[in-house]
Amino acid sequence: MxxxxxxxxxxxxxxxxxxxxxCGQKTTPTAAPTEKPTEAQATEAPTTxxxxxxxPTAAPTExxxxxxxxxxxxxxxxxxxGQEVTYWYQHTRSREELLQSMIDEFNRTNEWGITVKxxxxxxxxxxxxxxxxxIPAHQLPTMAVAYQNQAATYAVQDVLVALDPYVQSKKWGYxxxxxxxxxxxxxxxxxxxxxxxxxxWPPYKSMEVMYYNQDWLKELGYDGPPTTWDEFGEMACKxxxxxxxxxxxxxxSLGYEYSIDASRFATFIFSRGxxxxxxxxxxxxxxxxxxxxxxxxxxxLVNKGCxxxxxxxxxxxxxxxxxxxxxxxxxxxxxxxxxxxxxxGANFSWSVNPPPHTTAEPRMNIYGxxxxxxxxxxxxxxxxxxxxKWMSEPEQQAKWASSTGYFPTRQSAADLMKxxxxxxxxxxxxxxxxxxxSGVESPVAGYDECRxxxxxxxxxxxxxxxxxxxxxxxxxxxxxxxxxAAPSK
Amino acid sequence: MTIAEQSVSxxxxxxxxxxxxxxKIREAxxxxxxxxxxxxxxxxxxxxxxxxxLYISMHKWRIQKGKFIGFANYLKALGTPIDILSVLGGxxxxxxxxxxxxxxxxxxxxxxLLLKFLFAFMLLFGGIAFILGFPKMLADGDKMLFKAxxxxxxxxxxxxxxxxxxxxxxATILFQDIKGKTTWRIIYFPPYxxxxxxxxxxxxxxxxxxxxxxNITLGGLGVPExxxxxxxxxxxxxxxxxxxxxxxxxxSWAGGPSLALVAVMIxxxxxxxxxxxxxxxxxxxxxxxxxxxxxxxDGASRWETLRNxxxxxxxxxxxxxxxxxxxxTFRAFNHIYVMTQVVGPVGSPRGTTMTASMLIWKxxxxxxxxxxASALAFVLAGVMLSITWIQGRIAEGRVHYG
Numbered sequence: 001m002x003x004x005x006x007x008x009x010x011x012x013x014x015x016x017x018x019x020x021x022x023c024g025q026k027t028t029p030t031a032a033p034t035e036k037p038t039e040a041q042a043t044e045a046p047t048t049x050x051x052x053x054x055x056p057t058a059a060p061t062e063x064x065x066x067x068x069x070x071x072x073x074x075x076x077x078x079x080x081x082g083q084e085v086t087y088w089y090q091h092t093r094s095r096e097e098l099l100q101s102m103i104d105e106f107n108r109t110n111e112w113g114i115t116v117k118x119x120x121x122x123x124x125x126x127x128x129x130x131x132x133x134x135i136p137a138h139q140l141p142t143m144a145v146a147y148q149n150q151a152a153t154y155a156v157q158d159v160l161v162a163l164d165p166y167v168q169s170k171k172w173g174y175x176x177x178x179x180x181x182x183x184x185x186x187x188x189x190x191x192x193x194x195x196x197x198x199x200x201w202p203p204y205k206s207m208e209v210m211y212y213n214q215d216w217l218k219e220l221g222y223d224g225p226p227t228t229w230d231e232f233g234e235m236a237c238k239x240x241x242x243x244x245x246x247x248x249x250x251x252x253s254l255g256y257e258y259s260i261d262a263s264r265f266a267t268f269i270f271s272r273g274x275x276x277x278x279x280x281x282x283x284x285x286x287x288x289x290x291x292x293x294x295x296x297x298x299x300x301l302v303n304k305g306c307x308x309x310x311x312x313x314x315x316x317x318x319x320x321x322x323x324x325x326x327x328x329x330x331x332x333x334x335x336x337x338x339x340x341x342x343x344x345g346a347n348f349s350w351s352v353n354p355p356p357h358t359t360a361e362p363r364m365n366i367y368g369x370x371x372x373x374x375x376x377x378x379x380x381x382x383x384x385x386x387x388x389k390w391m392s393e394p395e396q397q398a399k400w401a402s403s404t405g406y407f408p409t410r411q412s413a414a415d416l417m418k419x420x421x422x423x424x425x426x427x428x429x430x431x432x433x434x435x436x437x438s439g440v441e442s443p444v445a446g447y448d449e450c451r452x453x454x455x456x457x458x459x460x461x462x463x464x465x466x467x468x469x470x471x472x473x474x475x476x477x478x479x480x481x482x483x484x485a486a487p488s489k
Numbered sequence: 490m491t492i493a494e495q496s497v498s499x500x501x502x503x504x505x506x507x508x509x510x511x512x513k514i515r516e517a518x519x520x521x522x523x524x525x526x527x528x529x530x531x532x533x534x535x536x537x538x539x540x541x542x543l544y545i546s547m548h549k550w551r552i553q554k555g556k557f558i559g560f561a562n563y564l565k566a567l568g569t570p571i572d573i574l575s576v577l578g579g580x581x582x583x584x585x586x587x588x589x590x591x592x593x594x595x596x597x598x599x600x601x602l603l604l605k606f607l608f609a610f611m612l613l614f615g616g617i618a619f620i621l622g623f624p625k626m627l628a629d630g631d632k633m634l635f636k637a638x639x640x641x642x643x644x645x646x647x648x649x650x651x652x653x654x655x656x657x658x659x660a661t662i663l664f665q666d667i668k669g670k671t672t673w674r675i676i677y678f679p680p681y682x683x684x685x686x687x688x689x690x691x692x693x694x695x696x697x698x699x700x701x702x703x704n705i706t707l708g709g710l711g712v713p714e715x716x717x718x719x720x721x722x723x724x725x726x727x728x729x730x731x732x733x734x735x736x737x738x739x740x741s742w743a744g745g746p747s748l749a750l751v752a753v754m755i756x757x758x759x760x761x762x763x764x765x766x767x768x769x770x771x772x773x774x775x776x777x778x779x780x781x782x783x784x785x786x787d788g789a790s791r792w793e794t795l796r797n798x799x800x801x802x803x804x805x806x807x808x809x810x811x812x813x814x815x816x817x818t819f820r821a822f823n824h825i826y827v828m829t830q831v832v833g834p835v836g837s838p839r840g841t842t843m844t845a846s847m848l849i850w851k852x853x854x855x856x857x858x859x860x861x862a863s864a865l866a867f868v869l870a871g872v873m874l875s876i877t878w879i880q881g882r883i884a885e886g887r888v889h890y891g
Binding site for chain 2: 481
């Protein structure tokens with residue numbers, strides 16, 4: 001009996017020890033898949049691309065390469081050989097497969113024997129939350145996908161490295177000619193005014209466009225898509241009264257179906273010549289006239305029954321495909337999904353256009369998450385930079401863009417996509433919009449929190465609340481976040 | 490007995506005593522060693538996080554630790570120290586007065602007059618302090634918090650009584666000698682064991698205003714499209730909506746919970762009725778059949794038997810389920826989050842599903858206000874403890890343990 005008791009006691013203690021040991025163990029990073037990379041679809045012949053190529057406005061990159069050697073080491077003489085780095089991203093399913101195949105290719109071919117371990121976090125939201133939780137726990141990847149405002153949030157916590165020294169490095173960086181190959185809009189977006197530095201590098205970009213049903217417009221008696229908001233309202237309300245002849249599926253006929261998203265609101269404000277945040281990033285200003293006009297117009301459309309919120313995830317996309325919504329506005333990265341929705345839905349002629357505007361020329365909302373590097377060792381940081389730089393090479397950009405619907409950020413990559421442009425006229429048309437002027441969503445710490453406040457405002461105002469009151473409340477909340485999140489001086 | 494024999498006897502007595510003591514010590518060590526794993530797990534996963542959260546709540550903590558700010562987060566939530574003192578002091582005095590009143594009623598002591606005087610004093614000053622402090626607290630504290638507590642209160646009131654009534658009725662039916670009793674019992678249990686996220690997502694699609702099963706059915710029954718409820722997308726109060734049906738204009742302050750919250754309540758009731766029924770069935774099974782036989786011999790009707798035998802004897806079950814139900818509604822998160830996600834940010838539509846736990850989440854994840862969110866969690870814990878205490882006092886004397 002006594003022996004049995006002691007045995008039980010020892011067993012309990014052994015179990016406890018095992019649990020505690022297990023808790024203390026480090027998790028092993030996910031192994032990278034071993035699939036072979038897909039073939040690049042691009043060829044070498046140049047194609048039509050946005051008529052740009054002013055010198056990049058990346059002023060910060062032209063400054064003298066003064067950097068902290070405690071963070072970067074002796075950059076020109078570091079050896080990144082044999083480094084193993086982790087990379088967190090938001091992609092899932094086919095995009096993740098493609099990305100993993102590209103990571104494999106880099107791991108196989110890079111001359112330094114660097115190994116990148118890619119780990120999907122399931123989406124932008126979980127990725128951001130996991131990094132936020134990882135900051136106090138000191139459990140961060142070597143690099144991750146981050147929107148500019150998220151990068152600013154990380155930079156406030158002093159866990160991110162500025163990329164200017166890498167960009168400017170003679171050995172590891174870009175020449176001025178290389179930099180000129182990047183579209184200015186892509187490079188300027190990653191410059192964070194609160195830190196006067198670059199904290200992200202853009203291998204691809206996206207933009208908000210208006211999707212429209214060409215056949216339905218014809219049935220309604222219009223030759224083409226609207227270019228002003230008044231035209232948009234008129235067509236939307238007519239569509240709500242006169243359903244599309246080929247419409248399929250359940251649901252009400254609508255002029256415009258929307259999902260609640262701060263980027264949509266920013267798109268509409270930009271199209272009216274406004275901005276979300278003041279130029280010096282000192283305060284939010286979206287409660288000024290362009291914001292008021294946007295919300296009054298939008299609320300009016302909802303009140304008249306011409307516009308309504310999607311009632312399920314990606315419902316705007318599905319209903320557009322079913323011919324139940326004449327217009328939707330969303331990211332160009334959704335293009336392949338829209339194509340599928342139309343094909344499996346009402347199968348009609350459709351296209352994209354810049355959102356209507358009150359400015360003389362369209363004013364776009366061009367955005368996209370970039371790649372940021374977290375503070376680790378100089379060798380690991382450099383290894384991460386070399387992977388990011390490889391992902392930004394024209395071949396890689398062309399491969400990624402032609403498989404995902406995103407846009408490349410450099411002219412030479414677009415030049416490699418001639419065949420893809422020929423096969424995808426809607427994508428080619430949208431790519432031309434990159435040449436238009438664009439607004440920039442707030443690249444400041446606290447904008448993520450502000451986006452939630454904007455979304456709250458949208459549900460409230462579109463649900464019937466007072467426009468000016470709603471906007472003022474959201475601006476007040478956003479300014480509070482801006483101050484709370486600002487880097488300490 | 491010789492001295493030598495005496496000495497041997499004493500030493501053997503001492504040895505026995507020492508042996509007993511050693512065994513006691515050994516047993517105590519053994520007991521503590523057996524307690525150790527549980528204590529360590531409790532410490533690691535419960536107590537340390539609670540104290541750490543308290544530590545966080547006293548700092549400006551945005552992602553990482555900032556400066557120590559004492560009770561500033563609590564003051565931001567609850568108003569000025571005077572407000573808090575008035576309300577908590579007032580409530581404390583009122584609770585004391587209530588306890589005293591129960592004592593006065595229960596005892597036949599000589600000092601009754603003094604107790605009555607003390608009772609009157611506590612009632613008066615407690616009431617005044619609360620009445621003066623509460624409106625000030627509402628004005629000075631976090632309005633979102635008070636709104637969230639009101640919504641949580643609605644949520645509790647709108648779910649727990651229905652859970653209890655439906656599950657008791659169901660259990661009573663299933664307790665009868667009906668065909669396929671076991672099958673019926675199995676049928677009602679799955680909602681509770683189904684993964685919340687999955688079942689909430691299904692209910693979200695059932696409540697979809699344009700493509701959901703409910704509105705399609707209502708449409709099929711001839712309800713015009715314009716009159717179909719928007720369910721999870723409807724921020725209007727249920728009383729306002731019902732008022733419309735009867736041509737009465739209900740003011741918004743009397744609107745009650747939004748239709749969106751009512752939809753979430755329906756899901757909650759659906760989830761817990763089966764589980765509660767199983768608990769009730771166990772409670773019903775524990776009532777001795779002799780009591781029913783005695784009631785029958787006494788000529789009691791079915792209603793009288795239910796009222797005077799069944800209900801009092803299942804009161805411990807009712808008390809347990811009510812307490813767990815109320816605490817559950819105060820902690821509810823997953824299904825509210827999943828069901829309303831499609832509508833907009835947390836708490837949508839228009840903040841009408843922002844229960845206290847959702848508000849804490851919003852401050853923590855959407856606002857990165859770790860310190861303030863932790864303070865709110867302690868405020869909520871305080872509210873839950875108070876409710877449990879009140880419930881316990883109310884239940885005293887009303888719960889019969891057979």
